[in-house]
Structure formats: C-alpha cells, structure tokens
Amino acid sequence: MRKHQITPYIFIAPAILVFSVFYIYPLMYMGYLSFHSWNFISVEKPFVGLDNYIRIFSDPIFYETVWNTLKYAFFTVALIVIIAIPLAIWLNQKGRIFTAAQGAVFSPHIISLVSVSMIWMWIMDVDYGLLNWIVSLFGVKSVGWLTNPNVAMYSLIFVSVWKSLGYYTLIIIAALQSIPKDLYEAAAIDKASKWRVFSKITFPMLTPTIFFISIIALINSIQVFETIDIMTGGGPINSTTTLVYYIYEEGFNNFHLGTASAAGMVLLFILMLLTILYFKVLSNRVHYQ
C-alpha cells in the first residue's frame, strides 16, 4: 500500500528536482536577497529589512525604468497584434509568391537576436546608416534613431516587432487555416460582404489565438534585454532602460545584488498583475469552441 503511494512521486521527482533547482530555488533566493545587502564577494549578507525596496522606490530612474518597460511592452504587443492579423490574412493564400513571402516574414525569427541587433545598429547609425540615407532621399535631416532620447525607444520597439512579427503571424496563419472552409461557403451563400465575413466569422474565430499571442508577446517584451544591451546600453539618458536592464546594471555593474533582487521581485509582481488582469478583462471576450 505504501509503495503505491510513493511510486507516483518517484516518477515526477526528476522534473520536480530540475524545477526546484532552476526555478523555485533562484526565486526564493531572490526573495531572500531582496531583504539583504550583498556585493557578490563578501561572506556576510547583513539583513537590511525593507532598505532595498525603499532605495529603489525612492530612485527616480527606477520609475522611469518601469514606465519605459510598460511603454515598450504596450507598443510592441499592440503593433504585433495590429500588423500580424492583416499580414496573416494576406499571406494565407495559395501560390508560390505567398509561400515565399511567408518564409521571408518568418526568417527574422530564426536569426539570433544579437545578430539582428547588430544589423539594425548599422542600419540605424546616424552617420553611415542605411535608414538615414533613405530618409535623406526625401530631404529629411539625419535622425538619431538610437541616439535621440525621444526616438531611441521607438527604434527598439520597431526592431523587436520586426524580429518577432513572423513568428506570431505564422501562429495566426495556422489559426486561420483551422477555420472550417464551409463557414466561408455558408457566408458566401448568405451574401455576406467581405467586411462582415471578417468581423463576424474570421475575427471571432481568431480571438483565442490573438489572446494567446498577446499574452506571450507581453511577457516576452517585458523581459526584453539583448537588443537594449547591444543597441543602446539603456541610453541615451536612460531613455531605453527597462526593468530587466536596470536589474542587470544594478546587479552586475554596480554589484548591488540586494536592490537588483528587490527590482526583480517588482518585475515578478508586475508580470503577475498584468497576467491576472489580462485573463480577467479579455477572457470574457474570447470565444473558445
């Protein structure tokens, strides 16, 4: 009898072990560190209570960071959803051109983010970048795509949308293809206009997928790091510093592991809050079959 009670736990033990070591433990340890002061080297980790939290919450740059993160996440998700749907509908046609276009749109996804960042850094360079050359053809003065504090964030958002659009488009194409053809035939017989077909059939059938990709895109964009590290280093004047980049700077450049962990806890909290909010607000509008 007892044997039977233990057996299932033995089966799940490896997964639990891996999960504990790589997820639960670091999470707990981050929580622990956020109440202590540590610089990576010292043996002592004195308990400082809420000091770390007080420090980040009284740091104006931290608020700017949170704001930047939300701005980045909002625009990235919004643009992806707004562009990916029509793009997917356009690409979801038969023919060689569309197959090729699907491949082209998807290809940025398989390129390493580091390479993507390097390429776009070159394209967006103020002095010898491709983008400014194109802009100059229209008589516009050089734009500091990555050096102007008012523009840099939007440049990063653009790169991130460019990079991940193909992936999300592909998911929507898959969803489009799973909509039964006879619904469209029935709509044709019912004399529905193209707009009515889209707004009453296609779009409602896509809502579960749109919900899925927007939540995945949201979580991914809040955790953005590589593009910022490579392309702007959080600058100019912290205009592109997001939460994850702030944590990295605090922890690994300034060696304030305590404040970095506190910021990590805040990030965790924000993600949790957004996810819950998302499910509460949107799940009512999503149609599951």
Added chain:
Amino acid sequence: MAGIKIKNVSKTYQNTNERVPKRIHIFKKKIKENTRNVQVIDKINLDIKDGSFTVLVGPSGCGKSTMLRMIAGLEDITEGEVWVGDKLVNHMSPGDRNISMVFQNYALYPTMTVRQNIEFSLENIKVPKVERDRMVKDVAETVGLMEYLDTKPGKLSGGQRQRVALARAIVKRPDVYIFDEPLSNLDAKLRAEMRTELIQMHEKLKTTFIYVTHDQVEAMSMADEIVLMNRGEIMQIGSPVDIYNDPKNIFVAQFMGTPSMNVMPIGELINRLEPHFQHVSYFGFRPEKGILLGRSILHSYEIEIASKILTREILGAETIYKIENKYGVQNIKTTETHYSLGEEVNLCLSLDSLYYFDHDEQRVYADKTVLEAGIS
C-alpha cells in the same frame, strides 16, 4: 420558386496534384494525355422541375456533390450552363442565386448565437430589425428552436444543430434548397425522424429541393425524383419506384435495395432464351423475389435451382439467407427462419421477377414467354 436546368455541364479539375478536393480522389475518370486534368462531371444534362424533391444519389466520388456545389456557385463550371429559373447563373456569385444550402457539418457560425446564425443572411441584405425579429421568430417556431435562440451552437445536440441549419435555410425564403448529405452525421433514429420532417417541410414549402446523399434508403424514402450518378455521369433518372422496379443497367439494379439485386452470368439459362436474345450475358433477381423451399416438397415454379444455405441473418421481421448454387452465391430475403446452415433447398423463381442484361451491363427487355417452364 424555380426549377433548375443543367445543360451540357462538365467539370474538370486542372493540375490534379494540387487542386482536386480530397473527396474526389477515388474518381479519376478521364486523365487527359499529357495533362494532369481530371474530369469529374462529363456533359451532364438534367432538368430539375420546379417544386420537386430531387435526390442526387451515387457512390462516393461520383460527382454528385460537385454537381450540387456548381448549382450553389461554390464550384466553377468548366463547361455548359446552369439555369435557376430563367436566370443563367454560371457567373453569378452564390449570394445572388437566391438559394439556401444545408451543409453536411451544418456549417453553423460557432461564435454566433442561434438567433444570430438565423438572421445573419437577413442582416446582409439589410432587412429592417422589426421585420427580422418577426421572421426569426416565425422560423424558430416552425423548427422548434424558440427556447434556444440565445444559445451558441456548441451547446446544442446534433439534431438541434440540424434544425438551426434548416432554420437558417428557410428564413431566406429561397427559390431552391440545396442539401449536401445533411443527415449523415446523425444517429440512425434521429436520421429517420429528420427524414420525415424534411418530407413534411417540402410539402409545406412547395419549393425545389435538391438533396445529395450516398444513402439509397434516404433517396428512396424522400425523393420525387432520383438522379442516380456514377463516375460523373447520370445512370438513370426516375421516381423511386421506377428506379427500383425498372433499372436500366446493372449499376442501378445493384445500387438500389438492400441486399442488392443478385446478378449472375446467364450460364446455361441462355439455352432457354429465344435466339434473338443470345446477346444476354447476365440475369438478375431481387432478394425478396427468391423463394426457398425444401427439396422434398413438390411444387411447380418456372425456375427451380438446387441450392445450399451458407449463412443466415435474422433481422426480426425478415431473414436474409446467403445461398450457393451453380450460378454462384445469392442473397435471399424471406420471412422464413427455419432453414439451417448447410441445408439443401430449392431456390424457386417466377419468370416475371427476372431481369436480363447484355455484355455492356445494359438492360435487355425480354418477354417472359421466351423461357419454358421446367426444372433447371
């Protein structure tokens, strides 16, 4: 209300590897030399009378659904003309043909409620709200869906979904109703019920019904007129009784009826036909026309064939025996249940129950007097 005229209509799928719908894969009738074009409908002429209940029936891949979809406008017409009433509809979009279609999988819009499903087509042609509500209410009462108007199709049973599909078709008041195997997803009991309801619905609406099925029972029980198709061609057109009693060829004879007609090579029976019927190659009879009698009993049927019982299926009201004799294996449908496996019996047939077919499997009409009575 409108009749339908189909003149010389053909359908060819070009570049077969890519475009032929899966359901047609069985039927590769004419693959033209050097092209990969497949012709699935071959110069069909058909006149569907206004207000009739016409059933297109045939085995899978015979082109019946393609035919239907060409009438509906869901499939291009390669050649020929389709007329709905006095309108040539070849290049009309499906929405302009004033037809309703009930699909095999119902094709209900899953994100809409029953009410929205029904009024979708009315909204598309901008029927005012008050008018729409009245029409939806009327039709919902007709099919018995009043209490489900605000439910989504996902929550309904198969039979209820079928009713929504019907309601959606009726509310448009079309000239022609088109049904693409609408009952094939229902269980046997519900199917029988819906058959009756469809017949009643046709009685009430008095509009042209075109109904596609591969089920010969559905065709027999519902149709005014049956169009039996095979390999892209019409085999026979006629009332259910005509098709059953007067089949024009072996295909029709064997497609209709369960078990199907027993058709055997004519064998030595040929010697008993008159000389000018020497081209007869096959003879056949319906399973219910065969009479089984014990060997020892004296009787005087025109044909008696010594046979042996192979299997017995008791279906309740009737029993189906599989018997073997020198002409091969045949099915016999009878009310007798007492013959046991392996028992020696006589298969007795009267001459007027026999059908004859020539080498090309076409019917040969032979008068019964050509045969002399006697033990074969």
